[in-house]
Amino acid sequence: MKPFFDCPRFKKCSVNNCPLDPEYPDICTDPRDIEGKCTLGKVYRLRIAERYHGVFKLGGMTRREFAALKAWGSKTPEEQAEYKARLKKIGFASGSENDKQKRIVTPGGCSE
Structure with missing residues (x-):
């Protein structure tokens, strides 16, 4: 195999x-x-x-x-939730569609 x-x-x-x-x-x-x-x-x-x-x-x-x-x-479920919240706060986790529309990516790859 x-x-x-x-x-x-x-x-x-x-x-x-x-x-x-x-x-x-x-x-x-x-x-x-x-x-x-x-x-x-x-x-x-x-x-x-x-x-x-x-x-x-x-x-x-x-x-x-x-x-x-x-x-x-x-990790405990609480630790996982806390980690996800931190990631969302800095823009790494997927947020709402409204949040996604607010983030504009420039050609250099940076968010404005």
Whole structure:
């Protein structure tokens, strides 16, 4: 079973320590590897991993993503709500449509 064959970037990818490899993260990374890490979006990797339930140690996530999910799960609902409120306050969490319309993004990528 080779779930990484389902990756849309498989034919062009040279990552030898792929999160979609059932052996990940225990595979050694080749220092000559042109691409040091997977660039496929997490959403796509998770969709592929869903089809192979129980095959991946980290569920198709990178080590960092898995650690963040584990840390998030260890927070109480109150801590999660507080964190979301802080993110919303600085504009990282999705707010109401009214809030989205107020934020105008300039060509340089900064909000006005």
